Amino acid sequence: MSSVSRLTPTLLLALASTPAFAADNTLTGDWGGLRQQLAADGITFTGDYSGETAYNAHGGLHRSARYSQNLKLGAQFDLSKLYGLDNGGKVQLTINDRRGNSASEDLVGNRLPIQENYGGLYTRLTELSYERNLSPALNLKLGYMAMGNDLGGLDSGILCNFMNAGFCGHPLNMSGGSGWTNYPNAHLGARLKYDLAPDWQLRVAAFNVDPESNGNSSRAWHLGPKHSTGTVLPLELVYKLRGQLPGEYKVGYYYDSSNVQRIGSSEEVAGRGGHYLLVDQAVWNDPALPGRSLHAFGQYSASSKAASPFTKWYGAGVVLYQPFAGRPRDTVALGYGRAVPNPRSRDVLEAAAFNAGQPFPDIDSAEQLIELSYGYQATPWLNLRPDVQYIVEPGAFSGKDIDNALVVGLQVKATF
Template sequence: MLLLASISGQAVAADQTNGNESDDASYSLFDNSPNSRATLTGDWGGVRTYLRNKGIEFGASWTNETAGNVTGGDRHTAAQTNQITAGLDVNAEKLLHWKGASFNFTFTWRSGRNLITDAGLYTLQQPQEVWGRGQTTRLTQLWYNQNLGSGFSFKVGRLPTGADFDNVPCLTMVNYFCGATTGNMDGSRWLNWPVSVWGGLVKYNNPRWYFQAGAYEQNDRNLDNYLFIGYLHGATGVLLPFETGLRVHLGAHGYPGAYRIGGWINTAPAADVLLASNGQPAVMAGMSMLERSGSHGGYLWFQQQLTGTFTETPGEDAIVTQGLTAYVTLTMVDKETGPVSSQVTASLRYLGLPGRKHDAVTLAFGTNHVNSRLATLDWYQAGKKGPRRDSEFAIETDYTAQVTKWLYLEPNIQFWVDPGGYTQKSMITVLGLKTGVTF
């Protein structure tokens, strides 16, 4: 099934009025079901099943996000953007008798337009989460994973950081509720899908809890907008994330929940958002900013099923098959260097409607708080006129219609209050449609 799995994006320090320059839409490409109709192209006359039994799995998907603002913004218009993803999953234990080993190769290609720019929306994050990081072809994953036994494993290669850390499900079309929240807020230092970096992690996992820690290269060249394998020079530091999670069962029905807490330290130099190199507020645009020796942040993520049914495999988060699930995130970013200092989101998703057991309805609310130090800088540079920037609020409701096992349609409506944290700007209403196909 086309279940949105996500990893996400970026907020640009240089120009917060142009929103999030990244996004995230990583989809489950690989369906191990023997039902060949789970993909548009079927079983290829039995070839797919044969290769799967040998440990080789091909997958591809297409995502389109079309959106138009009917209120708010500088002008009313519409824009559409696309992502094509193709990947190869190799179970080396089946193919090479290499116990506990696996490989992955994933490429992405993006094209389209950004509604924030075309309509002049000024929002801090994207109404179309699949837009961003350059409309180009990228190597998004190239990694090797080794299960060492007794719950221990490691992964190394070219990785999006949010593939394993702060990995929040992609519930909607708005970037607030899709992918790693840290990358959505501080994407100049936390690079997520579709961007990969050299890195790796070690993990201990058992049925009740897990802990993992990683190290990822900080290198601005990873944002180059063309296809490349990876650079061997140009790094300015290391991103060091860590995360632990607890799997619980609550109530008389034992409904499953996943509760995670994590943080990160980045050793790369970062520019202060308020102070110039002389230690005083940068009251004039273009001044050289004070350089900090690093940055840090942290996050919480809760997922709790409230009603319905589920399935689970030991050592993995349970999968909701029907019912209501609640999601909550809280993310904090370094206030000296982060343009957005905190984000809170809350979502409710009901899966399995009468007569439509694979359809879902989602209601999501989120807010980003503009760093008060950056708001002060903007106020200074505006001649101390007008209100200072504060918080942006986003609300989205959508209906996910699973038309076939390989096609879904997700119409949605979005409301943006105080876009960009500007209290003087009108509320934005966006009508959107997200379409996904698994080939």
């Protein structure tokens, strides 16, 4: 880990204690009025940092800590403002840089990434897209982008009140069993949103499938594919419940046209599909304290049994917004998740152990996760999230007998 990486969290905490920064929505402020003027002219700059430190306190493989970080810089160009066009659309440019080490790989040996910002440890182009309304009800976005920005996750952002990637983002068996890719991996594609009614929306997309570019630093700045295997086609129906107890409901299906090897066989299977259901529903509002509410969420996803090592994901939990009267932007989150390995993958592991003359451990049929976090909004631009994760059957996917692990961590998020 570089000296810059080690100093970043300490520097952010020092800046957070400085009153001059506390009143700003971003760490760098308004740049003497320049930032606001540029936004009025059609150019908006964004940036954020996330750092995640995780210490394995019990079970797993080793007692130690690991740190990972992500730096994101972006610029949005409003073509209507810049060139005086009527409905000119917007261009989005985003760059990511990731560094660090994995607590899951090094310390616990589990499948669900303990740090959601770990993976693809290099600087890359994450998005170069164009978006425009084709009609009042129809929106088009196309270019080089990550699928999960628009599909497969909850728009409310409730799931990123957690540090584990099993919650924060889309269900991981989507990417485990198809050409659906995890952020910040991006591919060429197009997405349409159509408002069926004020509360109903249909989303459909098509993305190039290019496994050789995923996590490949030599492809960090290449928009074109290295080796296309097919196209992944997601279809999603969204319902937004209005009123005192709002909710968000998503049901989706996706199909990947790629031919891939069937698990446990030398034969190929033509095409892989899956489906999912996502829910975020407010269940309680405090009548005496506006903004204080309790939301419940649920996740279910199933993917191809022929070619996915990770066939099902179940997730559920609650998030309390504004837990204390004096902390309007704090949150408390509790979640439970269950990741189910493909029985065919288990058969392959058992056969390998038998052929090697080694015993195969008597482990459960799924990796399970319990996570508790507290989001402390230290300043308008800095969020600190102490986090505890308890991981049951960490070796469910690797076929190894690994003790249940207790991991404590801290996530730091800052907006530039």
